[in-house]
Amino acid sequence: MTAPSPLETEALEFIRALIRIDSVNTGDAATIGDGETRAALFVKERLEEVGYRVDLVEPQPGRASVVARLEGSDPDAGALVVHAHLDVVPVEEADWTHPPFGAEIHDGILYGRGAVDMKNYAGTILAIARAFRRDGVVPRRDLIFAFFADEEAGGVWGARWIVRHRPELFAGATEAISEVGGFSVPLADDRRAYLVATAEKGVTWATLTARGHAAHGSRPTADNAVVRLARAVAAVGAHRFPVVRTPALDRFLRVFEEHRGLRVSGADSELDEQLAELGFVSSLVGASARNTVSPTVLAAGGKTNVIPAEASARLDIRVLPGADAALRDELAAVVGEGVDISWGHAVPAIEAPLDAPLIDVLQGAIAAEDPGALVVPYLLPASTDNKHLAQLGIRGYGFVPLRVPADFDVFGEFHAADERIPVDALHFSTRVTEQILRRA
Template sequence: MGTHAIPTTATTLEAEALEFVRDLIRIESVNTGDLATIGDGEAQAATYVRDALEEVGYEVAYVESTPGRGNVVARLAGSDPSRGALVVHAHLDVVPVDGQDWTHPPFGAEIEDGVLYGRGAVDMKHFAGVILAIARAFRRDGIVPDRDLVFAFFADEEAGGTWGARWLVEHRPELFDGATEALSEVGGFSVPLAPGRRAYLAATAEKGVAWARLRTRGRPGHGSRPTDDNAVVRLARAVAAIGEHRFPVTRTPAVEELLRVFGEARGIDFDDERIDEQLEALGFVGGLIGASLRDTASPTVLEAGSKTNVIPAAATATLDLRVVPGHEESFRRDLRTLVGDDIEIEVGSWFPAIAADPAAPLLDVIGRAIAREDPDGVVVPYLLPASTDNKHLARLGIAGYGFVPLRVPDGFDVFGQFHTADEHVPVESLAFCARVTAEVLRGA
């Protein structure tokens, strides 16, 4: 490997965090979404975390929601019991690597030229290792935070949290007693704001997410005799209508604040009519912002017929739906209008959008912690176009924030590393994450 595994200047916290991240990457806790093929990787990772916490004296709740799906929760008492607890959480599962061209072993946790490679390097064993190291350091060094800290390590986030955060919220809610806020993915990474300045995006809201199936029926027959009642043609029209439609721009509070900060820094007056073009000037961050501006419906799977010369009786399409906070009802109406009355719409599990206070004191604490490391850096709220375990914790009245601090080179797209081949992160970014997160948790 091209560099030392652990930089010689690393503090004990930083070195231990890197060690834990690498060890967790080496545990193949791949979540296929199928109980028959998942194995016990999540349980292995959870056992590793449990043992590391118990070693320094934590009382740990180790919970297997179903065999092989391990979850770990431990609490560190704060100095002010009257304040709501902060849940600091990470998931221990990762997406599969099949069909991807990796140049580094996906579970090797190799370091080359100061960069750590492996599945989970940013999604999200990096934060699991960091908060495990911080939990141990606080306990070992007698550090008492201002409020209770609940360290949680979940299974199954990559398949919706059914056997992880969702299961614990439904079956073991007492583990989160008194908690009012949560801190986890997806945010905290730096993006270029202006020459020499970085913005650190804090996810204060998340789009709602659902999956829907479109289904239509027609008159079956021989392919040589076309029919006006062809299910495939009818479905294709509906799918095309969805693919061509652009939902209107919606400026949520988080989006509005982000556009204000970037507009002032770049000298851009964002106009809803030209905003897609204007966002291109921001580089890769423009794509992330653009995905948060409006509702989206993406056709992903089509199914119809089994033989070329047979007109099928039915056709179906699957949609990925992402909905801006407050748009649940209007989105359903818009989708029905788009596909027409002769298409059946079946909506599966719907995880509502969540939105926390973008001006909460926790954001001030985070801002001060960033300023200690990056005096010109600014923390900016944003709307996450994806979904995290914070949605499940929200059912307990816990306000979720996405902030895993990573200072990275200006051209490094952290969000672009999620689920990709050769997933990687600079080792120095992990050290930054450990320092900043520890500072946040001390004073949150």
């Protein structure tokens, strides 16, 4: 095995140092400490060491982000935002076999909260930013290195706040790279695909409300709000929205048909079964193939012997690009009469071109390290800070390159106990990312 380069060594050092900073984001201001700011200061100090002018943005105490720019040689080329988030989701330490903030390495595997989501990329781009500055590398386009707070709770005090209040930090930017993608998926003949998220589903929240007459529990009523709501929730849970062959899904299926032997018929009802041939990636792609609605919170009554006058359920809704109106109509038909739907929080879906020159850059950088590999678009069923940058017209791509064993489910490590990643995958990530930023 080849010894890691100085750049790979520094990137791993920074990844481990960031994991050791407890920057858990509970989503509750009363229980969030100063971990994000401590992580941001760590990044800021190391960028300033090599001469960057750094903007530290802290709209709330403890909720800091960092942005720095490396000027390119072509002032007419749109800047590229390279971003990671510094916060992580909470942990239940009893579920971990290694300390979640220990950044320990065992048998070539790095363990820790953020090892995949996403202090790995934060440490990697920090090391590359420093190396470019030290070595006098002048990329073709400006590179904007951004390290955001609060991604895990919607970016309210991170990317969203900066986009709304400090948009000048992203002046001239046209594209962005961040999570979720870049991890390898097996193809035939020991070759690999590396998924790039070219689109993300939109996020919508809604509330179902059923109303009836309050009554004593000993006298059942025909208009019991709990019963009516339960029927609607069950109908939503059982409903399967139709498959939509978005451009990203269509490209993904065609590539995997040709290079993995995936058998895809025209029947929507069979797609999930056919995708199951792909193993762990099937659930990720399956969720991207249709709109989804998940009942998540139920509320009704407060006393066992009282039939309540009202019952409600909250829904988490993930919407394909351009499908908002159709989804609302279909959901109303599924819920039926007698239950009201109120619409709340909404973040629209985003889409970036499948055939942008940046995709060719990703392909070239991957192929240089993994000959025969293919970069394959897909639609991410979740959300990233790319959605906030999209408000400035910045087209976002999810691509954190990681070459992993065929049975290693990178996406399954997000928010998991014993979150982990092979160290050699991190070295690979550093090499490929460095080439992407040189070529972009």
